[in-house]
């Protein structure tokens with residue numbers, strides 16, 4: 001897992017703790033008189049020692065499985081099978097801390113890659129970066145690299161948190177490079193930064209060369225190579241990192257680019273080497289209209305989800321995605337329909353195809369979205385920021401999706417047929433009914449099956465639930481956070497404990513950050529429950545087994561006036 005990701009989670013964990021409620025008893029209150037010793041009996045499982053929540057939440061394994069769709073674009077270090085091709089890096093400049101600032105001073109334009117030798121994404125970038133350096137040789141730009149594992153201080157100085165981190169320096173000022181990590185992407189991007197942003201096509205030879213060599217180009221067919229039309233085009237070009245912009249006044253050149261020589265100028269065409277090749281611009285010839293047009297049309301109608309084009313999907317300003325999940329075999333049948341729909345919603349939705357039987361990327365992405373069915377499935381997804389999903393149904397799905405009229409779908413295990421254990425089982429699809437029930441104070445643990453801290457919490461949690469079994473207003477519940485989700489129950493690592501007070505379910509839950517003992521949980525509930533409750537001390541002797549103690553608890557309520565006075 002990319003270190004950047006772990007770091008991000010660690011930071012959010014920090015935030016989480018700075019906001020969460022501490023329920024260690026710092027203020028002596030009336031319930032200190034309460035004799036809670038009966039809660040502390042050992043169970044046959046043996047109780048876990050009280051946890052120090054600070055230490056265990058920073059463990060990496062808390063963060064491991066917090067899937068994030070965009071992480072499919074990050075990780076990458078697990079690509080063991082990746083074969084390193086021969087790379088000729090003769091044109092990539094090696095920099096060390098000792099000669100770094102010198103290089104920054106000397107070169108007006110410089111790209112610098114901070115890498116780690118073990119990082120898979122860096123290895124994949126190597127040949128592209130080297131080729132870009134070679135192609136740009138002779139231009140006023142230097143492509144350099146820094147081994148961040150050797151140049152720790154330098155990397156820290158530049159805030160490098162993940163690999164590769166690429167900066168572009170202009171006159172000593174650096175900005176992150178956000179373009180594609182391909183030779184073509186890098187070259188196009190850099191040329192835009194260092195050049196006029198737009199190139200003239202004056203001969204047919206040039207035109208032919210461009211059409212052969214480049215996969216995405218814009219040609220403006222103008223009245224003049226200088227002046228307002230050209231200025232607007234050049235300005236639009238600087239807003240767009242992936243497409244190269246050209247201009248011409250030559251009707252023959254225009255014809256080669258599939259523009260009618262008789263067309264009214266200024267005219268503009270976008271050419272792609274993909275299924276839907278030509279897009280003609282018919283808007284107002286100004287920079288923002290042009291940039292918008294290019295943006296909406298530059299992507300293929302349907303993007304197949306791969307590691308390489310994941311950034312196009314995530315970094316798009318169109319956030320809403322329509323994802324088709326299908327096996328490679330089924331895709332032949334459904335793809336044409338999907339493509340037709342894509343045509344209709346061009347510029348409004350991104351259409352993505354996920355090949356569910358592709359083990360490398362399609363399978364993990366399907367799992368992330370909770371798509372288990374073999375049959376082709378279409379989901380609407382609102383992007384990583386709010387992460388709502390919708391299942392395709394009905395003919396107006398596309399419009400409804402755009403207009404936010406749909407009811408979201410949650411990843412969910414089947415709703416359990418019986419759910420009468422002490423600890424209630426919550427899944428995505430019964431979350432509303434159990435956790436958001438306004439008549440109950442609900443404590444919810446979100447766990448992961450593989451998480452060690454969750455396993456050691458389990459006996460304590462079960463014991464708490466047993467003790468509280470007789471209290472009707474309290475629900476102790478748990479949810480497997482790897483197979484279920486709900487926007488109101490977000491995990492910040494595993495286990496995450498959340499408390500949802502009765503009568504107040506529209507507010508965010510209270511994070512429970514107390515010692516993980518029965519007594520601490522009990523005190524927390526006592527303090528925070530909206531509906532006051534009274535726990536009866538079991539009638540049986542304190543020395544008896546835990547199970548006997550709880551079994552007697554519900555029925556013996558009248559016989560024993562415990563010291564529980566609240």
Ligand SMILES: *[C@@H]1O[C@H](CO)[C@@H](O)[C@H](O)[C@H]1NC(C)=O
Pocket residue numbers: 093094095096099103
């Ligand atoms: C910077 O220093 C390293 C190590 O001494 C050397 O290999 C590299 O060529 C130098 N780079 C430049 C641009 O001088």
Ligand SMILES: *[C@@H]1O[C@H](CO)[C@@H](O)[C@H](O)[C@H]1NC(C)=O
Pocket residue numbers: 196198199200225226
């Ligand atoms: C394109 O041609 C015009 C007119 O000759 C010239 O002023 C301009 O600098 C040229 N642009 C480039 C990028 O060469």
Ligand SMILES: *[C@@H]1O[C@H](CO)[C@@H](O)[C@H](O)[C@H]1NC(C)=O
Pocket residue numbers: 068069070384385
């Ligand atoms: C997933 O990643 C996106 C983009 O980096 C971020 O905005 C979002 O908060 C992340 N979601 C989770 C649940 O971590």
Ligand SMILES: *[C@@H]1O[C@H](CO)[C@@H](O)[C@H](O)[C@H]1NC(C)=O
Pocket residue numbers: 501503504507530
């Ligand atoms: C509901 O929760 C909010 C936020 O935690 C709190 O300010 C408010 O007092 C609560 N209301 C009731 C009735 O408990």
Ligand SMILES: *[C@@H]1O[C@H](CO)[C@@H](O)[C@H](O)[C@H]1NC(C)=O
Pocket residue numbers: 021022023024510523524525527528
């Ligand atoms: C919840 O209970 C704890 C004590 O266990 C207390 O410190 C905290 O203020 C309570 N939180 C709220 C929101 O009532």
